Amino acid sequence: MQQYIFQRLLLSIPVLLGVTAIVFVILHLTPGDPVRIMAGPRATEERLQEIRVQLGLDQPIPLQYLRWLGHALQGDLGVSIASKQAVVEVIAGRLPFTLRLAFTAFLLGTLAGVALGVTAAVRQNTWLDSLITYTSLFWFSMPGFWLGLMFILLFGLWLRWTPISGHQAPGALILPVVTMALPQMGALARLVRTEMLDELSEEYVKTAHAKGLHPVLVFYRHALRNALIPVAVLLFLSIPWLLGGAVVIETIFAWPGLGRLMYQALTQKDFPVIQGVLLLIAVSTVLANLLGDIVTALLDPRIRQV
Numbered sequence: 001m002q003q004y005i006f007q008r009l010l011l012s013i014p015v016l017l018g019v020t021a022i023v024f025v026i027l028h029l030t031p032g033d034p035v036r037i038m039a040g041p042r043a044t045e046e047r048l049q050e051i052r053v054q055l056g057l058d059q060p061i062p063l064q065y066l067r068w069l070g071h072a073l074q075g076d077l078g079v080s081i082a083s084k085q086a087v088v089e090v091i092a093g094r095l096p097f098t099l100r101l102a103f104t105a106f107l108l109g110t111l112a113g114v115a116l117g118v119t120a121a122v123r124q125n126t127w128l129d130s131l132i133t134y135t136s137l138f139w140f141s142m143p144g145f146w147l148g149l150m151f152i153l154l155f156g157l158w159l160r161w162t163p164i165s166g167h168q169a170p171g172a173l174i175l176p177v178v179t180m181a182l183p184q185m186g187a188l189a190r191l192v193r194t195e196m197l198d199e200l201s202e203e204y205v206k207t208a209h210a211k212g213l214h215p216v217l218v219f220y221r222h223a224l225r226n227a228l229i230p231v232a233v234l235l236f237l238s239i240p241w242l243l244g245g246a247v248v249i250e251t252i253f254a255w256p257g258l259g260r261l262m263y264q265a266l267t268q269k270d271f272p273v274i275q276g277v278l279l280l281i282a283v284s285t286v287l288a289n290l291l292g293d294i295v296t297a298l299l300d301p302r303i304r305q306v
Contacts, residue, residue, distance in 0.1 A: 008293050012286045019282040020072075020275075024065045027271050072279065078272035082265070087276040091258065095280075097167060098250070098257030102242040105177045109184030110235060116185070117192025118224070124197065132189060140186030148179045148252040165254035176253045180246070184238050191234055195227035229296055236292035240285035 035051050052058045059067075071078065077087035113136075120132040155175060156164035163169040199205065200223050208218045246259030254260070258277055265273035 008290050012290060016282055016286055017069075020069065020279060021065060023278050023282075024068065024275060025061060027274060028061055028064070068275070077276040077279070080265075080273050081270045082268045082273070087272045090261065090273060091276055091280065094256060094258050094261045097255060098243065098246050098259060101173065101176055101180070101250070101255060101257060102239070102246060104173065105180035105184070106235075106239065106242055108177060109181035109238075110188060112181070113185040113188025114192050114231070116189040118196060120189065120193040121196035121200065122219075129193075133193065136186040136189040138186070139182040140190065142183065144179060144183065145248045145252060147182065148175070148249055151175045151179055152252070167255055172253075172255075176249050176255055179253075180242060180249055184242070187238075188231065188234065192227065192231055195230055196223060199223040199227045232295045233292040236288040236295070237285075239288045240281055243281050243284055 035048050049058070068078070075088065077091075079085065080087055080090050083090060116132050116136065120129045123129045152164045152175065155161045161171075162174045163172045164175065166172055200219075202223075205218060205223055243258065246255075246257055247262050248259070249255070250257045250259030251263045258280070261273065262277045264270070265277070
């Protein structure tokens with residue numbers, strides 16, 4: 001098991017380097033001059049060149065990337081162009097809000113998705129199965145920004161049940177959490193149903209029934225455990241998806257997390273903040289994949305031999 005984890009860690013290193021390098025190059029090739037934003041519209045060309053030299057922006061992009069990577073490995077992600085604060089401090093101030101939103105949405109979507117998927121599999125070919133299947137497909141297909149706007153219109157403006165923006169008012173977390181949880185719930189419900197039906201048709205399940213084991217024991221101890229192997233992978237992969245999807249959801253609901261910070265940084269050409277947030281998302285993606293591989297190997301020991 002330790003060798004399996006070590007191999008996955010080694011494979012994660014070039015992925016991280018590749019992602020950070022691509023993001024770094026794309027950001028530095030996009031139109032717009034962050035130095036002019038930092039210095040102000042009245043700055044002279046001499047002053048702009050002086051700032052570029054101080055920040056190392058006059059060097060070739062590969063050298064700039066290596067310099068940034070070296071500082072990042074030491075925990076230094078640079079200074080925000082807009083706020084003049086350390087990027088680490090800026091991210092640390094916004095991260096708790098995003099974690100609160102993403103974890104709540106993850107928990108709600110996971111519990112509801114697994115429960116609905118199992119129910120649909122048990123009630124196969126009934127009206128309840130059809131209702132869960134089509135409802136799950138509907139929520140999974142809906143774009144997050146559209147759901148958010150419709151929820152604001154319905155529950156915030158028409159019914160006035162919940163706040164529509166901010167984080168201080170009671171119930172402000174409800175709409176953004178539901179908006180993020182419903183697509184995940186739909187994806188999980190469909191996957192759990194499919195995997196459960198596949199497992200229930202396997203020979204070992206029929207053999208367990210033939211031996212006289214209780215149907216509940218066969219269902220939950222044997223079929224459900226094997227069906228959760230691909231589900232576990234999807235669960236861990238949904239974590240960085242929630243963090244990345246928070247850019248749209250937090251912007252719509254004015255939630256002061258990393259997503260809104262990312263949007264503000266993009267509009268202000270605040271490259272250090274953009275790189276810091278994307279680095280965090282990339283690291284969370286790699287870690288989520290690693291945890292997914294570990295959990296999958298624990299559920300199915302055969303995978304460790306691959």
